[in-house]
Amino acid sequence: MAAHPSGEPSWRWRRLVIFSVVGVAIWRLIVLEDNPDTTINLELVRGWLILVGLLVLGYTGLATVQDLLAMWRTGSALPYAPPPPPPADSQTGGQP
Incomplete structure (x- = not known):
């Protein structure tokens, strides 16, 4: 998966799959709404709603889970944020 400039993983493909399946499920529920109430139709509706x-x-x-794992690995509350720059006097060791 491609990452954003902040390092956060992209959710493009997950959204594409989930939204398309939810769209098909809603369409099927609308189609089943006008059918007679049979046991099979009730089970199909229950299955689509569970899905x-x-x-x-x-x-x-x-x-x-993905965010919690990233926080655990980095030890930071903002795991996708860029690391802070080092202090200015770290190169000289604090000596003037």
Whole structure:
């Protein structure tokens, strides 16, 4: 995955997959809305709703896990921020 200038990973492909699956799920639910109430249609609707719920929870959960791992590895509360510049007097060792 490509990274932003700040170092944060890109979510372009995850968003593309999740939004397209949610779009298809919503379209299928709209199509099933006018069909007769049968056990099969009820199970299909339940399955699509579970799929959408899992995708949303996975989308946000993966972002949280990824950020927590980055914070743990870097030991910083802002793992994607550029590192601060060294102090100006670090080259001379503090001697005038």
